[in-house]
Amino acid sequence: MNERADIPWNELQRLFSVVICFDESMRIIYASDTVHKYLPGVEDNPAIDEVFQVLRPGKLKTFSDALASLDALCLMTATNGRFAIRGQLVATTYNDHKAMCLCGAPWLFWMSSNCPDVRLSLSDFAAQDVQLDQLFFMTTEKRMVADLENLNTELTDARDELEKAHDAQHRFFAQMSHEMRTPLNGVVSALSLLEANSLEGRQRQLLGLAQSSSRNLMDVINYVLDLSKLEFAGEEGETVFDLPELIRSTLDILGAKAREKSLELTLEMDPDIPLHCRGNAPRLRQTLLNLIMNAIKFTDKGSVTIRTLKVEGEAPGCTLKFSVMDTGIGIASDISELIFDPFWTLPPQGGDHPDAGSGLGLDIVRRNVEHAGGEIGLISEPGAGSTFWFDWPTVAESVVMGASPITEPPAVIDKDVELSGRILLVDDNQTNLLLGTMIIESMGVEVDSAENGTEAVTAALQEDYDLVLMDIHMPDFDGIEATRQIREFKDKQDLPVVALTALAYDKEKDACMASGMNGYLTKPIVKQALAEELGKWLGGDAQNSLPGAVEGRDEDRGKTLTFAELLDQAVLEELRRQIGPDNLETVLTKVLSEATRRWEDLIIADSNDDHAAMQRHVHSLSSIFRSVGLMHAGDALAAIEVQLRAGAKLDVGWVEGLEKTKTGSLKALKQQLSVH
């Protein structure tokens, strides 16, 4: 088995197309046909280094070098640059003399690159030689890479085209929705002006149908617009916002609707929720609004509760968990899966349950939540109410995470106007009546209401009012006609009448004044404007109370407040409990520097008459002060913010008054720092 067999030279050449034999003097004594074909002169027995340059092995000068390189790859290029060999050395004998044999093949890659015009033939390579296979493989692989590159280009182009088409489609939708909304607004308004009472039977039914259809269409258009905005929102629309304020103001919007149905609307806020968050505040507000509005809509009695919790996350990120719980009609489990689908509405409930709407509100809610990276769900049982919950990931941006967010909004907002008298509020809309009554009563004015023209004229003539606030568009006869009838018996001095209307056309205003009205206000009611108007006709001093709200409400004006009065120790204690004394010290130090810097910014903004910047700085300062229990200063600043928002002119010297409070408050804070 292991007996040595001699391989004849011609057989060796079957395995290797290149065979070169050289003796101990390194002279070539034999070469195969392929070598003769590509290397003229080899028949003259040249020395290896006369016709070849040896690249591998590193040293091949002597026969001993060759013997030492038996296992090495041998690469040689002909000195004429027209041939190259790839092979291996083997020791042998030639005519009974020691010899060395180089067995291999033309070095294909070198020759393809350096002398491509030399045409090698398939027969120059033994069948087992893989160089041609490698060449084939490499060529094919090159094509393969080109295929993939082409494919990649095609896919990239296709994606770009698709994105362009997608963008164009969305822009078109958004544009169309805008374009459609304008005339549709006209349709909705015109339909609302049609007097249903003057129609009968089928006409009245058709008017109702037109009104609800146009409202639904408006919902659909708004929905498409919303989707377009959401699609392109990206990071846009992200701001730092006051979270408790956002939640409260959302509830305020729907408070009247809940009261109208005698529902209890309550808010349960986790004291740990961040005061300031970064995110898309309008989307969060819209989400809450839609869910709470639905809860009120489908609840006949009982309550609607909004619960807000902070779920721990990796700081500064956290997740807010909102729940809107109602005691309404509930939802069967088999449809709770469908309820977030667009255009899905509750099946007709019968009785006096409200119209189910367009079926888009919950889809918008779901999209908003998903866009924010959260989840939404529903727990419900028919007849046992529903709980819609959603998670809203956010980033806390608080100056201080503290106890103060839950403090009640400053009383200044509701107590800034002190008037007296008795007025008649006329409006055919129950919500408007309720809201109007609440606002006016908050100013200390007694309010009676009338729901149509007939009631208004009767009350105005029979009772002794200081003023009539008259809606214009009412079912029986309008406010202009009602005023005309009143004026037949009472002139402008006897009983002032002020128009209160949603439509602000000059023509209508002229008609109002021509009918004998004394003034004209537009809805929605802006308290500032209403107070000013009422102040003209009623007792009290609305003018004084508005611009000077800080000083007007400041019962302590002129009095030096103690540190204990300036700084609410309970808030500080709560903070200390939550973050520890060391952190509290850091926080208080930061508050001192931040407040000082913000105050300077406020003064600069004031000197530049930059109301937007003033509003921003006042808001920040108020928030900073309240967060550490400096309630007096915080409230005073909040009052200034209210005036700035309302566009009111601030009293000369407001800075001095406020600076005193601010300085005292910061001193109180410094004292705390020195104590601890």
Add this chain to the structure above:
Amino acid sequence: MYGLINNSLKDMIREKFGEEKWQEVLHTSGVPADSFLTMRSYDDSLTYSLAGAASDVLGAPVDACLEMFGEYWVLETASKSYGTLLDAAGNDMLEFLGNMNALHDRITSTFLNYVPPEFYVEQNDQGHQIHYISKRKGLTPFVVGLLKGLAIRFEHTLNILEQTEVEVEQGTHTIFQVELTPK
């Protein structure tokens, strides 16, 4: 067949008839992908579908389409991508055909599952007989195109005097009686 063949067919239709015709061929063939990876093996039926669709769309018999493709394969695809190998395979058409099996053997070691055809040449009184033996059916017109392409490449005049189908159990055995003279 490997994607190399399908890509070549695609290139030919696009080059000779334009992108629209190729899309039409693709649509007619019902082949879902419009890109093929050279080194991926695709089912033979896909290539046959493309050839059939090309015949429908171009309004030419399928044999003519395959012949055109055979010629394109030699003169464009193989020459451009595998010039060195083609050069190594022979200096004239007969030498090339004689080396064709060795060339295919080497391809078989790289493209696994590759099922190449066999060629051998016999000389007789009328000239030469070229035998084409394949496990596939229906590709004889493609081979006619290959032979015509090779004749152009090696600057020979090729005259196919007779084409005989030998009955075999599976696939194809075609004998081309040819007259082959250098130009």
